[in-house]
Amino acid sequence: MQQEPDIFDRMAAQGAGAQAEQSLSKEELPALVESRIAAHSISRTPPNARQALQFLLAHGWLESATKPKLFNLIAAQTTLLDALLEPLDLRVVVDDVRGLAFLAVVPDYAGDDTDESEQDDWTHPLMKRQRLTLEQSLLLALLRREFLQREQESGTGAVVRVTVDSLLPQLETYLGSTGSDMQERKRLTQLLENLRTHGMVSEVDAQDCITIRPMIVHLLNPENLQTLLLRLRALAEQGGAQGSAGNAEGTP
Structure with missing residues (x-):
């Protein structure tokens, strides 16, 4: 008849098993740590x-x-x-x-708004659509046209600089004259500063020039801008014709 191990033998056996398990874990630990470090390194962005x-x-x-x-x-x-x-x-x-x-x-971005009636108010949480005034849109159209004309002459990628004074008569063609050179220049300066904050132009330098940024080519829709210019030119010509007719009627 076999004698059952006493309490001291059982405690000794449990201690030996725990030591063996602990030593095995220590042997496997370095490999486990290395694998976790490798996985973490792979997932991190450079x-x-x-x-x-x-x-x-x-x-x-x-x-x-x-x-x-x-x-x-x-x-x-x-x-x-x-x-x-x-x-x-x-x-x-x-x-x-x-x-x-x-x-x-991304081109297929739809946003959270599924109401088609509100698509004009589309915004991205990180990139909100900017609303421009008529004068800002007009100046952007003129600057974009100037930028592309210079690129055709000097090659794509050329630095395009224009004087502030050269833009004044172009604005006057579409918006009309205010009768004050100082007022017109102030209006243009304010418009340029607004466009500068959007990355379209540089600051006015010591030579009274600005640099048109290449972003202007990608930001604006050429078809819409051309339509805007044609519409404004038609309105300006219509206003000029009405003014001439009024002067003719008032002549004795």
Whole structure:
């Protein structure tokens, strides 16, 4: 008849088993830690891509002339950045020729509003649509036309600078004269400052010139702008004809 192990034998056996289990866990622990570190490293975004993405989210766009390293990085890793932006319904657009990179809403973005009557009020949580006045839209159309004409003459990607004084008669053609040169220049200066905050033009420099930014090509719909210019020109000509007719009727 076998004798049952006493309490001391059972305690010793349990202690030996615990030590064996503990030693086994210690042997497996380094491999487990390494696998977790590797998985964590793979899932982390590279620091340079993170920096580029943060800059785009903060500013919306950048030019190679001012941020060459970031621009080259974005141009080389557009696929990665698009994948990171996918949950936000955003994408990166790169204009290699003009040295421009900017964020845009994905083409199939529908938003949360399914009411077709409110589609004109579409907004993206991170990129709100800007409403422009008639004067702002007109100046944008004139600047875009000037930008494209200069590119045709000097080549795509050329820096386009214009004087402030050269824009005054163009505005007067469509908006009419206020009768005060100082008032017209003040109006133009205010319009340019507003467009500068949207990245369309630079500040007025010491030579009284501005640089038209390449973003203006991508921001504006050319068909709508051409329609706007034609409509304003027709209204200006109609107003001029009515004024001439009124003067003729008042002549004895």
